[in-house]
Amino acid sequence: MSPPTTVEWFGTATFRVRDAGLDLFFDAYLDRLPGLEPVGLSTPEVHKAEFVFVSHAHFDHLYGAEAIATRTGATVVCSPESAQLVVVTGGETVRCGPTTTVRVLPSLHSCLFAHSEVDTALPCLGDLDLSAQARAAKVADLFSLLASAPAPAGPALVAMNEQCSRHDGGQLAYLLVTTRGSMLVSGSAGYWRGIFDGLRPDVALLSLGGRPNVDGEPFQGSSAQYVLEQAQVLRPGRIAFCHHDPLFPGLPGTDVDAAAAALRAGGAPSEYFAFEYATPVTLFG
Numbered sequence: 001m002s003p004p005t006t007v008e009w010f011g012t013a014t015f016r017v018r019d020a021g022l023d024l025f026f027d028a029y030l031d032r033l034p035g036l037e038p039v040g041l042s043t044p045e046v047h048k049a050e051f052v053f054v055s056h057a058h059f060d061h062l063y064g065a066e067a068i069a070t071r072t073g074a075t076v077v078c079s080p081e082s083a084q085l086v087v088v089t090g091g092e093t094v095r096c097g098p099t100t101t102v103r104v105l106p107s108l109h110s111c112l113f114a115h116s117e118v119d120t121a122l123p124c125l126g127d128l129d130l131s132a133q134a135r136a137a138k139v140a141d142l143f144s145l146l147a148s149a150p151a152p153a154g155p156a157l158v159a160m161n162e163q164c165s166r167h168d169g170g171q172l173a174y175l176l177v178t179t180r181g182s183m184l185v186s187g188s189a190g191y192w193r194g195i196f197d198g199l200r201p202d203v204a205l206l207s208l209g210g211r212p213n214v215d216g217e218p219f220q221g222s223s224a225q226y227v228l229e230q231a232q233v234l235r236p237g238r239i240a241f242c243h244h245d246p247l248f249p250g251l252p253g254t255d256v257d258a259a260a261a262a263l264r265a266g267g268a269p270s271e272y273f274a275f276e277y278a279t280p281v282t283l284f285g
Contacts, residue, residue, distance in 0.1 A: 063163060
């Protein structure tokens, strides 16, 4: 009997799925900024990978993809903004093996230009109808602030951004489909309702960092409410969170307790489970 399909989380929105003899990475941010907790795997320790699916071109998602591809010969699948081998923009299906495919879905990045709360129980309102220029200026200020941090984190971020981009390049989500089941990987807290509606994956890995973005505007409410709405749209069997751990030394991660409690409550549309770094979780089989 073939081994089960498993997924491991390596912090932020980086995952490794093992299915039907394949090692598939979703994002590649393993070698993180100095001062952050190790995630249990570094790029020199990756000896096998067939594909790397990059959600967008920011350093905390794209950085490491080239190193993994060089070491393993993996095919990198990503937007035109990223250094790429296979360019996708949404709507494509990538065949990874005889029984394994990944469907590319247009998605949305979290609203870096908008106010957000660390506690997922606290509502965020406003920041609507900002122009593209105003949004870009606020995001540029954020990246400049982080890059100006003292050594070693600030200079390390500058070096990472030389290989990546301050522009997300077009957020993508990925729907893994196997003979045993399906899994959605959404690497930033945003989505188009019309695209996610009716997907019904068996498992959904959903980002919970930053101000959620729904249909192009900041979500009006708490992140816990956002998760429940997204679960109602997707109707997955199980949900786990990502991108809630600390992103920059000295800054807290996202407190997911309220969002997790919302999914544990009676009548919730999906079952909740949590990851530990580098600990395989059985998906199917």
